[in-house]
Amino acid sequence: MANRTENTNGLLTSQPERQDKVLDNQIERLSVIEARLRSLTVYNDAWQINNANSEGVIPFRIESTPEYGRYMVAARDVKAGEVIFREPPVVITPKAGAGPTCLSCFRTLPVEYSGCPGCGAPLCETSCNGKWHTSSECQSLTALSLKDPYKCALSQCDPNQNCYTNYNLNSLESQNGDISTNNSHSKSSDEGEKLTLKMVKLLNTLLTPLRTLLLMEESTELSNMIVSLQSHSENRSKLPIGQFFENQILGPLQTCFKDKISTNLLHFICGIFDTSAFNITLENGSHGRAIMPLAAMLNHSCMANTERFFCKGFLVIRATVDITEGEPITNPYTHTILGNQMRQTYLMKTKLFQCMCPRCCDPRELGSDASSLICRKCGKGLIHPPQDIANDWECDNCQESVSLQTVKMMLRMSNALLTASRGSVTSMRQALKKLCQVLGMQNYIVMEMKMVLVDALIQQREECTSCDDLEEVLQLTGDLLNFTGIVRPGRTRFRGLMLLRQLQASIELLSNEQADIIRLRKAYSILSNENLISQLEECRDILLYDSLFPQVTNLDEKFKMLQEITT
Secondary structure (H helix, E strand, O other): OEEOOOOOOOOOOOEEHHHHHHHHHHHHHHHHHHHHHHHHHHHOHHHOOOOOOOOOOOOEEEEEEOOOEEEEEEOOOEOOOOEEEEEOOOEEEOOOOOOOEOOOOOOEOOOOOEEOOOOOOEEOOOOOOOOOOOHHHHHHHHOOOOOOOOOOHHHHOOOOOOOOOOOOOOOOOEOOEOOOOOOOOOEEOOOEEOOOHHHHHHHHHHHHHHHHHHHHHHOHHHHHHHHOOOOOHHHHOOOHHHHHHHHHHHHHHHHHOOOOOOHHHHHHHHHHHHHHOEEEEOOOOOEEEEEOOOHHHOEEOOOOOEEEEEEOOEEEEEEOOOEOOOOEOEEOOOOOOOOHHHHHHHHHHHOOOOOOOOOOOOOOHHHOOOOOEEOOOOOOOEEEOOOOOOOOEEEOOOOOEEOHHHHHHHHHHHHHHHHHHOOOHHHHHHHHHHHHHHHOOOOHHHHHHHHHHHHHHHHOOOOOOOHHHHHHHHHHHHHHHHHHHHHOOOOOHHHHHHHHHHHHHHHHHHHOOOOOHHHHHHHHHHHOOHHHHHHHHHHHHHOOOOOOHHHHHHHHHHHHHHHHHHO
16 A cells, blocks of 8 residues: 655655655655746746646656656656756856866856956956856855965865866866966966966866855755755765865865865765756856756656757756656766766766666667677677676677777777877878777767767868768768667757758758769759758757757758759
């Protein structure tokens, strides 16, 4: 016999009697989520009560089980492409490991940046119109003496200890390119000496707990919301990630809050971010990490049925496939292109759980063989991962056995080759050829190399992209579309991006004055095809809330002009 707890929105679900204590706790937490839902109604027109029975049309509800905790399920059938909800962030901080960043608008800064007149924190300009560097934050950071790097509290931290992102503070690369990472202080002509890059990176890390704690002091409602989120703080505190925060961040944070912050509270707040935060791209193209309490109810699946976008200040969650009533609504925490072991390692280190989706449970990854390797002995078969990852790998053709250590060495060298080849199209092509020979055409590292090469070819198209380059883009994007169609079908952002690149190459090829008559006819026959026109419509729909949507709009206009010219 099950207990059932009712509320006005019907968000709570049945639980076994033996889970009474857990249920009491979950009821309290779910009531906080209900309050969040009520506050978001104004941003989600489809939730408004719109019929005689006064029944809302919220497309989801929150359920809770001991195994999965709180999670979101469909309260009705949801169509592919439907917006399930929009939610503004409650906290945004710079991305983990970020270099000099404006604390107000998150723009990436050069070495010589403007300092906040009040506390000395990095800003793009003293009159920046961003909203995230608040007066309360400025007042708190003043205690760190950021204006004097030699007295700054961050200078007391150990610069050789790795931070929780597994970056070494001595060797981080700037988002703007190569920046010296020694201990020298960069100077601005009118601002005096600045923080070292190591201090800047520590400051960006410190902002995660600092901004969250300031928000909790200012708003009881948001404080309850944040405290209701999952943290894994007990397990996290024992890991290197927890030790880094305890040894490097706790001291400066206590300086900001006059020793009012305990070690347990620090682990709890940082654990919430690591468990529940989303990486976002803002309107100005800058990047950050944000907490959206409702979105935190989305459980992970490598074959998720939703995609997330950040548009005009809101996280937008859209269905990528049809979702039936009662089905969990999921979102991916990892990149689709990665192989099983890479995704599982990331999830275990950062989210502290193991994914059991169909792809993760299948060594051959739904038939994509994304983690398999070409057999070096027979050259015909594939060496597949075993069910038990500790066992040897075996060829499906000649039964050749390869040790796990050998496989790890091959993957490590392949990843190094991929990284080293970035920056030069010629180097990327050579690396791709070598990787295909060593790993096979189907391997996820090969797919990643193809994706990197596509972006490089598209980015150079206005300068020197040849017709051969454009045809290469068509081939590569075709391979990538086939791959994502296997491992994560539906209207995903990755599919939208590859459709965009394919369409850009096709239209560029038609517009290229150097194209010979055969290529022109081939391109025109492709562009006239109704299937390609539908792909343009699909691309437009998928990327509607994406920062790349202006590129789709420009492509659409160019396509119409070309059709007029050629008809």
